[in-house]
Amino acid sequence: MTSARRTVHGTTIGIIVLDTAFERLPGDIAHAETWPFPVQFRVVRGVRPADVIEGDASLALAAFHEAIDDLVSLGARAITTSCGFLAAVQDELTRYSPVPFFASALLQIPLIERSLPAGRRVGLVVSDANALQERHFRNVGAEPGLPIAELPADGPIRANMRDNAQQVDRAAQERDALETVERLLAAHPDVGAIVLECANLPPYSDAIARRFGLPVYDIVTLVTWLHNALVPPRYRV
Structure with a gap:
């Protein structure tokens, strides 16, 4: 051949x-x-x-x-x-x-769910919670209803993406990501692993894992x- x-x-x-x-x-x-x-x-x-x-x-x-x-x-x-x-x-x-x-990156949800201790759930960080619909979960084999926190619309990450910023402040974007995860965990203390929907968030996965002591899954993983x-x-x- x-x-x-x-x-x-x-x-x-x-x-x-x-x-x-x-x-x-x-x-x-x-x-x-x-x-x-x-x-x-x-x-x-x-x-x-x-x-x-x-x-x-x-x-x-x-x-x-x-x-x-x-x-x-x-x-x-x-x-x-x-x-x-x-x-x-x-x-x-x-x-x-x-x-x-x-x-x-959402395709990892079913596998992660089966790996977590009893009483723990997957938490999602997304760029736009209103846009995340049932079909997104269905197409990755996951059930809707998971804890979700969205990046603030006026925060540096979404603003830079929306405005096609030619230069971004990495430290400011990291703070944006960390604060979003902090809100997620404050509202849902049963979260045992984090999935980052947005493919622009992996630069901050290490900081998230170190700050909160949880496994972090993203498109890079x-x-x-x-x-x-x-x-x-x-x-x-």
Whole structure:
């Protein structure tokens, strides 16, 4: 059997990135230094975060199909995205993609729920709680009703994303994330693990875990797990 023609080599993970212009920091899904392994980025031009979060993501399926085709042609063996709200079209994109497709960090919820001690629940940090609907949970195999805290609309993280800030204050954004988690835990002391929906939040996962002493799951933990499955470590005999 002859292998398919390929232009780019050595990439395992493809990342579909929404059309944004704000500064991304190491840890963000669309910052190359986040990844200890090669990734291939593909921007869906004209599809903005608001189109996915506030609008109907299914209207952009054709753009995502084209991105999947491009990434697969470049050798991607699995694909993910840069917005947790694309959980809304997880099933549609999985049906289309010829390789494993992981739309959202929220996909980790069912596994985490089964790992927690009795009486503990998963808590979510999201960029827009009003936009999180039943279909987002259904498409990742989770039940709605989990404790949720949203980043404040006028806080630095959401404001910088909304305004496509060319430079961001990392310390201010970290405080924004920590304060959001603090509100979550004050309202729901039974939270035993945190899932960060927003793919721009992993730069602050370490600070969250150290401050609150809880496991933190985000899009980076999901993609790293996926990569390790596709390229298992080699052990010395």
